[in-house]
Amino acid sequence: MVDLVEFYRENGYVLVRGLLGREEALGYREECHAVLGRLRKTDPTWGSARELAGGPTELRHCHDAQFYSAAFAKLMVDPRFTDVAAAVLGTENVQLHHTKIFVKPEEKGSPFPMHQDAPHFPHSRDAVGAAIFHFDDAPEEKGCVRVMPGSHKNGVLPHIEEGGWHLPLAEWPLEAATPIEARAGDVLFFSYLTVHGSGVNSSAESRTTWLVQFRDPEAAPIDDVHQSRGQGMMLRGIDPTMRVN
Numbered sequence: 001m002v003d004l005v006e007f008y009r010e011n012g013y014v015l016v017r018g019l020l021g022r023e024e025a026l027g028y029r030e031e032c033h034a035v036l037g038r039l040r041k042t043d044p045t046w047g048s049a050r051e052l053a054g055g056p057t058e059l060r061h062c063h064d065a066q067f068y069s070a071a072f073a074k075l076m077v078d079p080r081f082t083d084v085a086a087a088v089l090g091t092e093n094v095q096l097h098h099t100k101i102f103v104k105p106e107e108k109g110s111p112f113p114m115h116q117d118a119p120h121f122p123h124s125r126d127a128v129g130a131a132i133f134h135f136d137d138a139p140e141e142k143g144c145v146r147v148m149p150g151s152h153k154n155g156v157l158p159h160i161e162e163g164g165w166h167l168p169l170a171e172w173p174l175e176a177a178t179p180i181e182a183r184a185g186d187v188l189f190f191s192y193l194t195v196h197g198s199g200v201n202s203s204a205e206s207r208t209t210w211l212v213q214f215r216d217p218e219a220a221p222i223d224d225v226h227q228s229r230g231q232g233m234m235l236r237g238i239d240p241t242m243r244v245n
């Protein structure tokens with residue numbers, strides 16, 4: 001755990017290999033696709049992503065999946081996950097911000113332009129992070145997540161609001177970022193200050209992930225800009241602030 005935390009502190013991210021078993025991850029893949037199959041179809045592709053991809057692409061999503069399938073409620077409090085989340089935040093206490101399933105469909109899965117998460121939901125402290133659970137393999141051609149190592153040390157950068165709160169496309173090309181190729185069961189942890197994005201899924205298989213955004217409860221939201229069902233639920237430890245979110 002010590003090496004992993006050191007890597008995270010230095011680089012703003014860490015990929016934890018095999019946090020889930022492969023078969024277990026593939027089971028969650030089925031669960032994600034089943035949830036999406038029950039959901040009315042909407043596409044959250046950012047306007048700026050269309051510009052980046054140079055043509056139409058697609059993304060399927062479901063926010064707060066733990067309200068639609070108990071499998072996700074269970075995984076959210078699994079100590080294999082929450083112990084790493086606590087370690088990278090440097091706290092005993094881990095609180096939920098929100099979760100989302102993303103499926104990037106084969107051949108045309110939408111990219112995400114480079115951005116930080118902080119401008120989407122600023123907090124009083126920077127102890128906010130994300131964990132992306134990979135439920136199938138995510139090589140580069142599937143539009144794996146890409147990060148700018150060390151970028152979390154530069155604070156919040158000015159973002160462009162139009163098209164989805166992103167960094168200027170020409171100044172922040174996806175190709176300049178490090179691709180984090182992952183296998184089913186791997187979980188990528190990164191700070192909400194780490195600059196990240198992802199490419200188009202041009203492969204023949206969809207890419208299935210589940211993102212859990214979490215924080216130290218001592219980090220309070222600055223504005224009421226991002227509400228989600230279940231926000232403030234404790235995933236590990238206690239909320240010493242006794243704040244009503």
Ligand SMILES: O=C(O)CCC(=O)C(=O)O
Nearest residue numbers: 102112144145196197198
């Ligand atoms: O899943 C991805 O490819 C990136 C998602 C992302 O950047 C985000 O939700 O902030």
